[in-house]
Amino acid sequence: MTHHFRIDPARRVASCLGLVGRIAAAGSLLFAGGCSSQTLFQSSFGTNSVGGPPSPTQATGTVQVSGAPGSVVIVGPVPGSNENWVKISRASVANSQAPISTMQGNFAKTFSDGTYGFLGAFFIPSGSGLGSLEFDTSASGAPASTSFLHLDFLENNTVRVDDDPSVTFGSFPRDKFFTLSVTMEITSTSAQAHMTLFGTGTSGGTFDYTIKQPNFARQYGAIKLWMGYPWTGSFDATDLIVTRKQ
16 A cells, blocks of 8 residues: 655644654654644653653643542653653452553643644553544533544554444554544545554554544544553653644
């Protein structure tokens, strides 16, 4: 499958946004025309204390966590990296199930229509269960904090869209970090997502998907990383950024 990389614009965008070099190649999907984008959420956890939860106030936007104590914490570098990550974990508890472990990133500002970009780096160890990434309405939306696009990193190392077993794409590695890029084009009548996996061990090219609830997408205001029943294990993330084209 063809990969739609445009290296020079990618470098330009990476420079504009201050992203780490290892996700520069993904920048071609984030407004290759230049630096005319506004950052709505950004978190790389570099100033957050290892062993504790992520700071509520991030570089742009805010974070809130929920779940069992210690289920969402800052950890040091994963193999091949040199920065802090957030670890989302969930363990089995004798005679009961641990609550869902969640980190929600709330945007500093919300809009309706527009072209939005998401970039994030992920690390999923061998043996870990299913981890999820959601794109949600804002806390003041109607309905509030509700998913309109849901991605699951499956145990077979593919990505499932909106819990539909017939809609999967790509392949990601275990025990190595990789990058996910999601560009959304949201109008008054439709919403399209363009998704790509990057990094050593990934494959699958770019996958296009029509969002089923564009009225929810027009209230885009948060991202959410979580692990819930019946899955146990953990996954890590860093360099999370959401932008909107000006």
